Amino acid sequence: MTPPRLTFNDEELTLTLTGMGGGWSFGHLREIRLLDHAQVHFPSSWSQFQMDVALHLIDTTWRLRGDLILRSSIESGLSYSLADGTSGTLAANAELVEHILQRPTVSLDGYVNFRFDGEVGEHGFTGTSAVMLGLRGRF
Amino acid sequence: MEPRYDATQQHEAQHHEAQQHEAQHGSDDWLAGATVEIGQEHPAEQLVVSADQLPAMPEHDGEHDQLA
Numbered sequence: 511m512t513p514p515r516l517t518f519n520d521e522e523l524t525l526t527l528t529g530m531g532g533g534w535s536f537g538h539l540r541e542i543r544l545l546d547h548a549q550v551h552f553p554s555s556w557s558q559f560q561m562d563v564a565l566h567l568i569d570t571t572w573r574l575r576g577d578l579i580l581r582s583s584i585e586s587g588l589s590y591s592l593a594d595g596t597s598g599t600l601a602a603n604a605e606l607v608e609h610i611l612q613r614p615t616v617s618l619d620g621y622v623n624f625r626f627d628g629e630v631g632e633h634g635f636t637g638t639s640a641v642m643l644g645l646r647g648r649f
Numbered sequence: 650m651e652p653r654y655d656a657t658q659q660h661e662a663q664h665h666e667a668q669q670h671e672a673q674h675g676s677d678d679w680l681a682g683a684t685v686e687i688g689q690e691h692p693a694e695q696l697v698v699s700a701d702q703l704p705a706m707p708e709h710d711g712e713h714d715q716l717a
Contacts, residue, residue: 559707609680649680
Protein backbone atom coordinates (compact mmCIF):
# COMPACT_ATOMS: atom_id res chain seq x y z
CA MET A 511 0.00 0.00 0.00
CA THR A 512 1.31 3.39 -0.96
CA PRO A 513 2.03 5.56 2.08
CA PRO A 514 0.40 9.01 2.25
CA ARG A 515 2.28 11.83 0.62
CA LEU A 516 1.03 14.34 3.16
CA THR A 517 -0.71 14.16 6.51
CA PHE A 518 -2.94 16.75 8.15
CA ASN A 519 -3.11 16.08 11.85
CA ASP A 520 -5.87 18.41 13.05
CA GLU A 521 -4.02 21.27 11.41
CA GLU A 522 -5.69 24.64 11.87
CA LEU A 523 -5.63 27.67 9.65
CA THR A 524 -7.37 30.93 10.41
CA LEU A 525 -8.49 33.33 7.72
CA THR A 526 -8.83 36.89 8.94
CA LEU A 527 -11.33 39.09 7.15
CA THR A 528 -10.85 42.80 7.68
CA GLY A 529 -11.92 45.99 6.04
CA MET A 530 -14.89 44.55 4.22
CA GLY A 531 -18.06 46.57 4.08
CA GLY A 532 -19.38 49.40 2.05
CA GLY A 533 -22.10 47.21 0.67
CA TRP A 534 -20.82 43.77 1.50
CA SER A 535 -23.42 41.53 3.09
CA PHE A 536 -22.96 38.42 5.19
CA GLY A 537 -24.43 36.52 2.28
CA HIS A 538 -21.73 37.76 -0.08
CA LEU A 539 -19.27 35.59 1.80
CA ARG A 540 -21.02 32.54 0.35
CA GLU A 541 -20.27 33.64 -3.16
CA ILE A 542 -16.63 34.60 -2.95
CA ARG A 543 -13.34 32.80 -2.65
CA LEU A 544 -12.47 33.66 0.93
CA LEU A 545 -8.77 33.55 0.22
CA ASP A 546 -9.12 36.48 -2.18
CA HIS A 547 -10.28 38.66 0.72
CA ALA A 548 -8.56 37.23 3.77
CA GLN A 549 -5.19 37.01 5.39
CA VAL A 550 -3.83 33.61 6.31
CA HIS A 551 -0.55 32.61 7.90
CA PHE A 552 0.90 29.14 7.49
CA PRO A 553 3.15 27.34 9.93
CA SER A 554 6.74 27.97 8.91
CA SER A 555 7.39 24.24 8.79
CA TRP A 556 4.90 23.65 5.99
CA SER A 557 6.09 22.84 2.50
CA GLN A 558 4.76 24.68 -0.53
CA PHE A 559 2.81 21.57 -1.47
CA GLN A 560 1.15 21.41 1.94
CA MET A 561 0.20 25.08 1.68
CA ASP A 562 -1.19 24.59 -1.82
CA VAL A 563 -3.24 21.59 -0.72
CA ALA A 564 -4.53 23.43 2.35
CA LEU A 565 -5.64 26.37 0.22
CA HIS A 566 -7.52 23.97 -2.01
CA LEU A 567 -9.14 22.26 0.95
CA ILE A 568 -10.24 25.64 2.27
CA ASP A 569 -11.79 26.54 -1.07
CA THR A 570 -13.53 23.18 -1.33
CA THR A 571 -14.83 23.20 2.22
CA TRP A 572 -16.19 26.72 1.90
CA ARG A 573 -17.77 26.02 -1.47
CA LEU A 574 -19.51 22.94 -0.10
CA ARG A 575 -20.47 24.20 3.35
CA GLY A 576 -20.25 27.99 3.31
CA ASP A 577 -23.95 28.65 2.82
CA LEU A 578 -25.06 26.26 5.54
CA ILE A 579 -22.35 27.48 7.92
CA LEU A 580 -23.45 31.09 7.55
CA ARG A 581 -27.14 30.28 7.83
CA SER A 582 -26.82 28.04 10.85
CA SER A 583 -24.45 30.48 12.56
CA ILE A 584 -27.04 33.25 12.30
CA GLU A 585 -29.88 30.90 13.14
CA SER A 586 -28.20 29.57 16.25
CA GLY A 587 -28.09 33.00 17.78
CA LEU A 588 -26.70 36.43 17.26
CA SER A 589 -25.53 39.22 19.51
CA TYR A 590 -26.66 42.69 18.67
CA SER A 591 -25.89 46.18 19.78
CA LEU A 592 -28.39 48.71 18.54
CA ALA A 593 -27.79 52.34 17.69
CA ASP A 594 -29.61 53.42 20.86
CA GLY A 595 -27.24 51.40 23.03
CA THR A 596 -29.54 48.47 23.57
CA SER A 597 -27.82 45.13 23.31
CA GLY A 598 -28.79 41.52 23.65
CA THR A 599 -28.93 38.18 21.97
CA LEU A 600 -31.63 36.49 19.98
CA ALA A 601 -32.24 33.37 17.95
CA ALA A 602 -33.09 34.29 14.40
CA ASN A 603 -35.98 32.78 12.52
CA ALA A 604 -35.78 32.03 8.80
CA GLU A 605 -37.00 35.49 7.80
CA LEU A 606 -34.42 37.30 9.92
CA VAL A 607 -31.66 34.95 8.77
CA GLU A 608 -32.46 35.82 5.17
CA HIS A 609 -32.64 39.52 5.97
CA ILE A 610 -29.25 39.55 7.68
CA LEU A 611 -27.70 37.52 4.89
CA GLN A 612 -28.87 39.96 2.26
CA ARG A 613 -28.68 43.33 3.99
CA PRO A 614 -25.55 45.31 3.03
CA THR A 615 -23.27 46.23 5.88
CA VAL A 616 -21.29 49.38 6.57
CA SER A 617 -18.40 47.24 7.75
CA LEU A 618 -17.83 43.52 7.99
CA ASP A 619 -14.96 41.67 9.59
CA GLY A 620 -14.17 38.49 11.42
CA TYR A 621 -12.45 35.18 10.96
CA VAL A 622 -13.02 31.70 9.60
CA ASN A 623 -10.97 28.93 11.14
CA PHE A 624 -10.51 25.66 9.29
CA ARG A 625 -9.25 22.43 10.86
CA PHE A 626 -8.19 19.55 8.64
CA ASP A 627 -7.50 16.00 9.63
CA GLY A 628 -6.62 13.44 7.02
CA GLU A 629 -4.18 12.28 4.41
CA VAL A 630 -3.23 13.09 0.87
CA GLY A 631 -2.40 9.99 -1.09
CA GLU A 632 -2.31 8.97 -4.69
CA HIS A 633 -6.11 9.18 -4.85
CA GLY A 634 -6.36 12.61 -3.27
CA PHE A 635 -7.36 13.88 0.15
CA THR A 636 -9.45 11.77 2.49
CA GLY A 637 -10.30 13.12 5.91
CA THR A 638 -12.42 15.69 7.68
CA SER A 639 -12.79 19.42 7.85
CA ALA A 640 -14.19 21.46 10.71
CA VAL A 641 -14.99 25.15 10.61
CA MET A 642 -15.29 27.81 13.27
CA LEU A 643 -16.67 31.16 12.26
CA GLY A 644 -16.90 34.52 13.95
CA LEU A 645 -18.21 37.58 12.13
CA ARG A 646 -19.19 41.10 13.09
CA GLY A 647 -21.20 43.31 10.81
CA ARG A 648 -22.30 46.90 11.28
CA PHE A 649 -25.40 47.99 9.42
CA MET B 650 -73.02 50.16 17.25
CA GLU B 651 -69.63 48.75 18.01
CA PRO B 652 -68.28 49.77 21.40
CA ARG B 653 -65.41 52.26 21.09
CA TYR B 654 -63.08 50.24 23.28
CA ASP B 655 -63.26 47.36 20.80
CA ALA B 656 -61.67 49.53 18.12
CA THR B 657 -59.02 50.71 20.57
CA GLN B 658 -58.28 47.18 21.63
CA GLN B 659 -58.01 46.13 18.03
CA HIS B 660 -55.61 48.99 17.31
CA GLU B 661 -53.51 48.09 20.35
CA ALA B 662 -53.51 44.45 19.35
CA GLN B 663 -52.35 45.33 15.87
CA HIS B 664 -49.67 47.63 17.29
CA HIS B 665 -48.49 44.90 19.67
CA GLU B 666 -48.48 42.40 16.82
CA ALA B 667 -46.41 44.79 14.70
CA GLN B 668 -43.90 45.21 17.53
CA GLN B 669 -43.65 41.46 17.95
CA HIS B 670 -43.23 41.01 14.23
CA GLU B 671 -40.44 43.57 14.17
CA ALA B 672 -38.64 41.93 17.07
CA GLN B 673 -39.00 38.43 15.72
CA HIS B 674 -38.80 38.95 12.00
CA GLY B 675 -36.60 41.98 11.73
CA SER B 676 -37.12 45.26 10.02
CA ASP B 677 -34.89 47.71 8.28
CA ASP B 678 -35.31 50.13 11.17
CA TRP B 679 -34.04 48.27 14.17
CA LEU B 680 -30.92 47.08 12.34
CA ALA B 681 -29.97 50.55 11.13
CA GLY B 682 -26.78 51.48 12.93
CA ALA B 683 -26.72 48.16 14.75
CA THR B 684 -23.76 45.86 15.10
CA VAL B 685 -24.45 42.15 14.83
CA GLU B 686 -22.07 39.39 15.80
CA ILE B 687 -22.38 35.73 14.94
CA GLY B 688 -20.13 32.86 15.86
CA GLN B 689 -20.39 29.13 15.89
CA GLU B 690 -18.22 26.04 15.78
CA HIS B 691 -19.23 23.62 13.08
CA PRO B 692 -18.19 20.03 13.72
CA ALA B 693 -15.89 18.07 11.48
CA GLU B 694 -17.47 16.52 8.41
CA GLN B 695 -15.99 14.07 5.95
CA LEU B 696 -14.12 15.66 3.10
CA VAL B 697 -12.88 13.77 0.06
CA VAL B 698 -11.06 15.55 -2.76
CA SER B 699 -9.83 13.55 -5.71
CA ALA B 700 -6.21 13.78 -6.76
CA ASP B 701 -7.02 15.43 -10.06
CA GLN B 702 -8.54 18.35 -8.17
CA LEU B 703 -5.53 18.85 -5.94
CA PRO B 704 -2.29 20.60 -6.82
CA ALA B 705 0.19 18.36 -8.56
CA MET B 706 2.40 16.45 -6.20
CA PRO B 707 6.02 17.54 -6.31
CA GLU B 708 8.76 15.11 -7.12
CA HIS B 709 10.14 15.57 -3.63
CA ASP B 710 8.04 16.71 -0.68
CA GLY B 711 9.48 16.23 2.76
CA GLU B 712 9.56 13.20 4.97
CA HIS B 713 6.37 11.59 3.58
CA ASP B 714 7.64 11.56 0.05
CA GLN B 715 8.59 7.96 -0.50
CA LEU B 716 7.48 7.75 -4.12
CA ALA B 717 10.00 10.10 -5.65
